[in-house]
Structures are given as structure tokens and as C-alpha cells.
Amino acid sequence: MDPQQTATGKDPQTAARMDPQTAAGKVLWHFSMSLDGFVAGPHHTMDWMTGATFRPGLVEEYAGTTGAVLGGRTGWDAYPDPGGIYGGAWQGPVFVLTHHPEDAHPTPGVTFLNCDVAEALRIALEAADGKNVEVFSPTIGRQLLERGLIDEIDLHIVPVLLGDGIRLFDNAGGAPVRLELLVGSDPRAAVDVRYRPVRSSDGTPPPDRPGN
Ligand SMILES: NC(=O)c1ccc[n+]([C@@H]2O[C@H](COP(=O)([O-])OP(=O)(O)OC[C@H]3O[C@@H](n4cnc5c(N)ncnc54)[C@H](OP(=O)(O)O)[C@@H]3O)[C@@H](O)[C@H]2O)c1
Numbered sequence: 001m002d003p004q005q006t007a008t009g010k011d012p013q014t015a016a017r018m019d020p021q022t023a024a025g026k027v028l029w030h031f032s033m034s035l036d037g038f039v040a041g042p043h044h045t046m047d048w049m050t051g052a053t054f055r056p057g058l059v060e061e062y063a064g065t066t067g068a069v070l071g072g073r074t075g076w077d078a079y080p081d082p083g084g085i086y087g088g089a090w091q092g093p094v095f096v097l098t099h100h101p102e103d104a105h106p107t108p109g110v111t112f113l114n115c116d117v118a119e120a121l122r123i124a125l126e127a128a129d130g131k132n133v134e135v136f137s138p139t140i141g142r143q144l145l146e147r148g149l150i151d152e153i154d155l156h157i158v159p160v161l162l163g164d165g166i167r168l169f170d171n172a173g174g175a176p177v178r179l180e181l182l183v184g185s186d187p188r189a190a191v192d193v194r195y196r197p198v199r200s201s202d203g204t205p206p207p208d209r210p211g212n
Pocket residue numbers: 001002003030031032033038039040043044045046071072073074075076078079097098099100113114115116117136137138139140143166
């Protein structure tokens with residue numbers, strides 16, 4: 001989930017069947033993501049989320065179930081403000097993994113760690129005190145996934161195609177990672193989504209459409 005975002009607007013039908021997130025000492029890989037699998041645009045841009053709406057109560061739900069946040073140094077350097085997490089609706093311990101904590105600007109509530117990723121997670125879980133740890137980093141999430149330390153992958157798909165940026169899961173040459181769907185009764189079900197490209201505001205068809 002983008003730390004800078006707040007929930008607004010409508011209640012998409014697709015989200016209505018999802019059980020609310022629970023605080024249970026879980027490790028969540030939690031993001032808003034473009035339809036084509038990017039969690040940030042090129043150079044960490046997040047403006048592609050502008051105008052997206054999230055179901056009512058979503059921010060409160062995650063702010064209430066999150067006990068600690070674990071992120072990476074690149075994401076921190078791009079958005080070095082813990083006050084922006086869930087638009088300010090969440091306060092708590094933030095841990096940032098880096099090989100060079102010595103040049104990080106000291107920030108209240110933020111601990112810079114240079115240790116094994118599993119140790120960083122152990123520290124974050126302890127700080128979370130029974131609530132969930134949210135992993136706000138594609139690279140750290142991938143490392144934790146490889147070690148079997150991710151409990152749930154929690155995504156909000158924003159209606160946009162980016163084509164470039166930072167992928168949720170960048171693992172060229174790696175084997176597929178099988179997942180279980182936690183919504184509905186069939187854990188192997190493919191999820192149906194249907195979109196159409198946004199055309200000009202006056203409804204004019206694209207210029208290369210046959211018959212134009
Ligand atoms: N869409 C959303 O909901 C959402 C939510 C959160 C974040 N984001 C985006 O995600 C992007 C960040 O992703 P990213 O994967 O490129 O960068 P990142 O994970 O934030 O940072 C990578 C850096 O973390 C450090 N690191 C990673 N693993 C480490 C390890 N095992 N030991 C020590 N240090 C380690 C390294 O820092 P050093 O180079 O200092 O060693 C590495 O260069 C940002 O653009 C952010 O905006 C999106």
C-alpha cells in the first residue's frame with residue numbers, strides 16, 4: 001500500500017467479498033499495484049495512483065492491524081517521512097534495511113538496520129507486538145518469500161498500465177511461485193477483472209479505429 005495514500009470514494013464491487021485484514025502477528029507484503037504488476041513508476045514515481053479510489057474503511061483497517069513497517073533504503077530515500085504512512089493514519093515503529101545505516105538521517109521512530117533480512121523481520125515482529133508487520137519493499141519481500149517468511153500478499157490493483165517502473169516481483173529466470181487465493185472457496189481460482197482504456201473526456205473513439 002502506498003504510504004502516502006488515503007482511502008476515498010466508492011466501494012468497488014470487486015473488493016466487497018474480501019474478508020477484513022486481521023492483526024495476528026502476520027507478515028504482509030502489502031501494495032497498491034498497477035494492473036501490469038508495478039508498485040512504483042520509473043524513478044519511484046507514485047503519481048500513477050492519483051485519482052484512484054479505495055474501498056471505504058481500507059486505510060483504517062490496515063492502520064489498525066499494522067504493528068510495524070519494514071522497508072528498504074531506496075524506498076525510504078525516495079519518501080523519507082514516516083508521517084506519510086497511511087496518510088498519517090498510522091504511527092508506529094518503522095525499520096529500514098540498508099548496508100550503510102551510518103549515512104542515514106536520524107528520524108524519530110525509524111530504525112536503520114544492517115543485518116540479515118530474517119533478523120530484521122524478527123526485530124520488526126517483536127516491535128509489532130502481536131499486530132502485523134507490513135513489508136513495504138519489493139526487494140525485501142522477495143528475499144522473505146524465498147525464505148518462506150511471507151504470510152500473505154495483499155494487493156490493491158489500480159486501474160492503470162505502467163509498462164515501466166519497479167515490479168512487485170522481479171525474479172528473472174526464477175521458478176514460478178505458486179499462490180493460494182484467500183478470497184472465495186477455490187484457492188486455485190483465476191480472478192476475473194475487466195477494464196477498458198480511458199478515452200478522451202468527450203467520448204471520441206481513438207483515431208486509428210476502423211471506419212474513422
Ligand atoms: N505501491 C505501493 O503500495 C508501495 C508501497 C511501498 C513502497 N512502494 C515503492 O517501492 C519502491 C521501493 O522498492 P525497491 O525494491 O526498489 O527498493 P527498497 O526495497 O525500498 O530498497 C532497496 C534497498 O534496501 C536495502 N536492502 C534490501 N535488502 C537488504 C538486505 N538484505 N540487507 C541490507 N540492506 C538491504 C538496500 O539498501 P542499501 O543500498 O542502502 O544497502 C537496497 O538497495 C519505492 O519506489 C516505493 O515508493 C510502493
